Amino acid sequence: MGRSTLFYRVLPVALLAALILGGWPGLAHAADHHVPSASAQQQRTNPSDGLTGASEKDSDGAIDSLEDAYKAVVQIEAVGTFEDPAEGVQLNAAGSGSGFIINEAGIAVTNNHVV
Structure with a gap:
């Protein structure tokens, strides 16, 4: 088996593992969030929250x-x-x-x- 064939067989598995493992902490945090x-x-909510300093009326959504x-x-x-x-x-x-x-x-x- 050549290097390029091995690369194209390992790449999808590595990407899938990265997606699963990378998303796991976010899913756990989302389940705990109320x-x-x-x-x-x-x-x-009050104006002194300091998020951006923009008022709600100035917001474009x-x-x-x-x-x-x-x-x-x-x-x-x-x-x-x-x-x-x-x-x-x-x-x-x-x-x-x-x-x-x-x-x-x-x-x-x-x-x-x-x-």
Whole structure:
């Protein structure tokens, strides 16, 4: 087996291992993170937080810091009952996934398979 053949066989395995091991600490941290409710977050926010010095009115919707982005990520769990038309029976179903808050009203966006 030549060097280039060995390289192309080892490269995908190494990349997969790097992705798995590199993402593991972030997943563990995300599981421990608690996202406060909108009212609790409003009570904590004040102009002296020192994040960027820009007021909320001056914001163009862009995220000013990684911490701001992290606070917008939410865990979504949807549970419901539906009727299977082929079988004619009711089934309980659940889905979960992550999403993120897109406005001050608390509207969250996620993928369709979550809900």
